[in-house]
Amino acid sequence: MKITISIALLLFLGIATGKASNLDTLSLQVSWQPIENNYLGKEQALSVITIKNSSNQALPATGWKLYFNFIRIMSANDERPAFDVTHVNGDLFYFKANANFSGLAIGEEVRYELISNSWLVNLNDSPQGFYLVWDDGRIQPLPKVKILPPVDEKKFYRVGGDAEESAEHIFKQNATIQQAGTSVKKIFPSPVEYQEHKGSFKISKATGIQFDAIFQKEVGLLQTELSALLGNSLPIHVSSQKAKNSIHFVSSPDLGKEAYRLEVKKEGITIEASAGAGAFYAIQSLKTLIDPAAYATERQTAIQIPCVSIYDEPRFGRRAFMLDVARNFQTKDQIKKLLDVMALYKLNTLHFHLNDDEGWRLEILALPELTSVGSQRGHLSGTDRSHLPASYGSGPVTGEHSGSGYYSRKDFIELLAYATARHIQIIPEIETPGHARAAIKSMQARHDRLLSEGKPEEARKYLLRDTSDRSVYRSVQKWNDNVMDVSMPSVYNFLEVVTEDIVSIYKEAGAYLETIHFGGDEVPQGVWEQSPSVERLLATDASVKSKDQLWDYFFNKVYHILAKHDLYLSGWEEVGLYKVTDANGKKSWGPNKAFNDRNIHLNVWNNLLGNEDLAYRLANAGYKVVLSFVNNFYMDMSYYKRFDEPGFYWGGFIGLDKPFSFIPYDYLKNQQKNYLGRQLSPKVLQESAKLTEAGKKNIVGIQALLWSETIKTPESMEFMVFPRVLAFAEKAWAKEAGWETQLDSLKADQAYRKSLGEFYAVLGKQELKRLDNYHGGFAYRIPSPGLAVIDGQVHANLELPGFTIRYTTDGTLPTAQSAVYSKPIPFKEGLQFSAFNEQGRSSQVSLVHSDN
Structure with a gap:
């Protein structure tokens, strides 16, 4: 059905303008629908917000504001809109009725057409978190926004041919995957050397565990895991003598720290390692040899382990996962669950993004406002600064949404101990000097409290921003007050205290700390331009000759704060960059020679337009680089x-x-399209920097990342991470694949597709079945079926094996009881298909249309 959108707002007459007697029961339903990208020939979008009065009383014309979050700057697409829109800060806006609005009667609705900057693409672009604030102070959250898809797909294109993914295209993509046979490697990630033998070893309650004393902690974890499966604790004892029907851990000094040998024979298992880490990874491999079905049942009498011989060691020393808990919080228990699955797949670093503009998540005892203020989000009225404002739909009430929360010192020590036992180091990130609004506002609240107590000097001690600064800027996330003033001595007082507290936390936990990540990304243009404190610094410190040198001034000080604690500095790529201007006046990023001879580690995320080779240029220049490509x-x-x-x-x-196709040391070899799917120019492909031998040695690891603007529940976190992170784990651990260096492009492509098919088989037939039940189960994403109509028959396929395709013929959604697809079926309108796992959880629906 074609829907015509009127430019004028639908204003309804005959509505009472006085306040109703009991507005607490007033209910409004908000819906949003995108209409058109590139509206009026500009990179902007047209969409419509509809507000319907679904209650039994009228909405008055005055006396309220309607707050909401939206990640775009917006304006009305009408000369006489019903509401004035005000941008508060960040992604927070509010509507206030003006003279064009006369109220909203029962059952009626008003439409607000808006223009927003940039494109709209999917449901995560919608406004969210609507709530009413009445003039008398009452606050009323509204139901979740109803999101309607665009009507005209072509108007929704960003560029030519920017079509929605179709079931037909998914079918074609799936058909290119070379299906692996029934036999696949049972160890995941792939070991360096792997050989299967006939027979198996049976682990039962009679099986003992013998070990050299250095492996006691790892053996304890294995005992706990096996006891959960068998219902009995296996006997363990220190012994260098191998016994029958045993799992025997042997110290082998010739192996690297994370390397191991694993031998499974009919009479027993032998694990060799030089250190606890190698023994731990051998245990993880042993666990992936266990049939996934074992994790679905309790108290089995025995566990069969197939006979294999394995030698293994990792490709990269740092195999990291970054989790942002600042935008939306995850509980301590969910972090433990994440650590468990990271350990299973041999990831050894959790990069913990603990603060940002929208939240501070770690208790610092000396600075209690960081969590009393900075960890909570809700509505702020008047001069109230007791918490942060609503962001990303977190709503008006503190403590009731993933927008609020923090880890106490005790919680964090518990997490550190849990990670350390699993050979995972946690790198804490304290984002500076930008993305720091939560810290800035918390320290302002501390200042105001102490000032009211008559302690002005103590109040100023940890201020992070000069309130008399009139600099004008706007961050990517639309904040205008989120950057620390790096000229202020109090900033470094603050960073000293935070660093000292973190060091003490790690010491108390007995956890390894080698670095703190101090951010450094996305500081907007315009900061510090009108700061009185900056002017004082320029006048008094001869080493700082211009505002352009403030960046080096700041990170030099941070570097030395860390050095006092024998820590090195980690940061985002901007820490190692500065702007250079070519002969034509064009500015671009280049490696900063001020820091390249120090042990500074950079997460390089930007491999987008013009920065395809940035990571390699920084590594070649001497920086330690963790490949973290967007x-x-x-x-x-x-x-x-x-x-x-x-x-x-x-x-x-x-x-x-x-992630699977990534070639760490020559990534443009098989990734030659930009973020819009368009071919990179020959100039980019030919002239991009290549890694030198020295640069290759500076690639210290790779990292997967989850930013949490859209992640509000544990289930949504798991959906976005799994199974993609398993492809990353394979890349981080497994040895270099032959297709990565194969010069013949046809042979390389054939080898890659064979390797991809084998990987998909391991995922679908083995590892995702394990994750259905492992540590309570994971809500991973199930792939949607691909569909094609061939000679009047509907064919269906899947990206991954191991799932059941079910369908309906009457237009209803498939369920776990719907008909099973086993062969092509006759086409008819209304067919719907979904893939199901063994627990009955399903993929998104795929539809088949007559024009396929």
Whole structure:
């Protein structure tokens, strides 16, 4: 059905303008629908918000404001809109009725057409978190926004041919995957050397565990895991003598720290390692040899382990996962669950993004406002500064949404101990000097409290921003007050205290700390331009000759704060960059020679337009680089372009193959399209920097990342991360694949597709079945079926094996009881298909249309 959108707002007459007697029961339903991208020939979008009065009383014309979050700057698409819109800060706005609005009668609705900057692509672009605030102070949350898909797909294109992902295209993509045979490697991630033998070893309650004393902690974890499966604790004892029917851990000094040998014979298991880490990874491999079905049942009498011989060690020393808990919080128990599955797949670093503009999540005892103020989000009225404002739909009430929360010192020590036992180091990130609004506002609240107590000097001690600063800027996330003033001595007082407290937390936990990540990304233009404190610094410190040198001034001080604690500095790529101007006046980023001879580690995320070779240039210049590329490893990106597919897309769409296909030391070899799917120019491909031998040695690891703007529940976190992170784990651990260095492009492509098919077989037939039940089960994403109509018959396929395709013929959604697809079926309108796992959880629906 074609829907015509009127430019004028639908204003309804005959509505009472006085306040109703009991407005607490007033209910409004808000819906949002995108209409058109590139509206009026500009990179902007047209959409419509509809507000319907679904209650039994009228909405008055005055006496209220309607707050909401929206990630775009917006304006009305009408000369006489019913509401004035005000941008508060960040993604927070409010509507206030003006003279054009006369109220909203029972059952009626008003439409507000809006123009917003940039494109709209999927449901995560919608406004959210609507709530009413009455003039008398009452606050009323509204139901979740109803999101309607665009009507005209072509108007919704960003560029030519920017079509929604279709079931037909998914079918074609799936058909290119080379299906693996029934026999696949049972160890995951793939070991360096792997050989299967006939027979198996049976672990039962009679099986003992013998070990050299250095492996006692690892053996304790294995005993706990096996006891959960068998219902009995296996006997363990220190012994260098191998016994029958035993799992025997042997110290072998010739192996690397994370290397191991694993031998499973009919009479027993032998694990060799030089250190606890190697023994631990051997245990993880042993666990992946266990049939996934074992995790679905309790108290089995025995566990069969197939006979194998394995030698293994990791490709990269740092195999990291970054989790942002600042935008939306995850509980301590959920972090433990994440650590468990990271350990299973041999990831050894959790990069913990603990603060940002929208939240501070770690208790610092000396600075209690960081959590009393900075960890809570809700509505702020008047001069109230007791918490942060609503962001990302967190709503008006503190403590009732993932927008609020923090880890106490005790919680964090518990997490550190839990991670350390699993050979995972946690790198804490304290984002500076930008993305720091939560810290800035918390320290302002501390200042105000102490000032009211008559302690002005103590009040100023940790201020992070000069309130007399009149600099004008706007961050990417639309904040105008989120950057620390790096000229203020109090900033470094603050960072000293935070660093000292973190060091003491790690010491108390007995956890390894080698670095603190101090951020450094996305500081907007215009900061510090009108700061009185900056002017004082320029006048008094001869080493700082211009505002352009403030960046080096700041990170030099941070570097030395860390050095006092024998820590090195980690940061985002901007820490190691500065702007250079070519002969034509064009500015671009280049490696900063001020820091390249120090042990500074950089997460390089930007491999987008003009920065395809940035990571290699920084590594060649001497920086230690962790490859953290947005269009390979950002787990918050959508799998593909479909309106109901969750996730962002600004870095491209990231299917399961994107992490797997990554070639760390020559990534442009098989990744030659930009984030819009368009071919990179020959100039970019030919002239991009290549890694030198010295630069290759400076690639210290790779990292997957999950930013949490859209992640509000444990289930949504798991959906976005799994199974993609398993492709990343394979890339981080497994040895270099032959297709990575194969010079013949045809042979390389054939070998890659064979390897991809084998990987998909391991995932679908083995590891996802394990994750159905492992540590309570994971809500991973199940792939939607691909569909094609061939000679009047509907054919269906899947990206991964191991799932059951079910369908309906009457237009209803498939369920776990619907008909099973086993062969092509006759086409008819209304067919719907979904894939199901063994627990009955399903994929998104695929539809088949007559024009396929």
